[in-house]
Amino acid sequence: MNFDMWAYHPESHHTPGMILIGYTVMATDGEIGTVHEDIEEPGATYVVVATDSWIFDSPVLLPAGVIMRVDRHEETILVTRTRDEIGHAPAYNPDQHHNDSHYRNRLAAYYRPSYT
DSSP, rough: OOOOTSOOOGGGGOOOOOOTOEEEETTTTTTEEEEEEEEOOOOEEEEEEETTTTOOOSSSEEEEEHHHEETTTTTTESSOOOHHHHHTOOOOHHHTTTTHHHHHHHHHHHGGGOOO
C-alpha cells in the first residue's frame, strides 16, 4: 500500500468539507494547540495549529496523514506523534512556507519513515 502523507486516513472519521478550525489538537502525550487553518486540496491537505507559546515558538503544519482521528462531538483531533516529535519537525513559517512544495517535501520526509 502506498501511503499518502497529504490525505486523511479512511479510518480518521474525517469527511470531505468538514471544517476543523477551532478544534483542539492532541498529540499522543498531550495538547499542542488549536487548528488555525484547515487546508483541503488534492496533494496538499493539512492543518496549521496555533500552539501555546511555551510549547513551540510558532505555528506547526501537520499533514493530514498524521491525523489518527477527528472527533466532531468533542471537537478534537488526535495525531500519531508526540509533542516532542512535532516540535522537532521542520519549522513552519506561514510567510515563507504557505504553498511551498519544497517545505512540504521536507515535512513529508520527516514524518514518512514511521510509515514505511
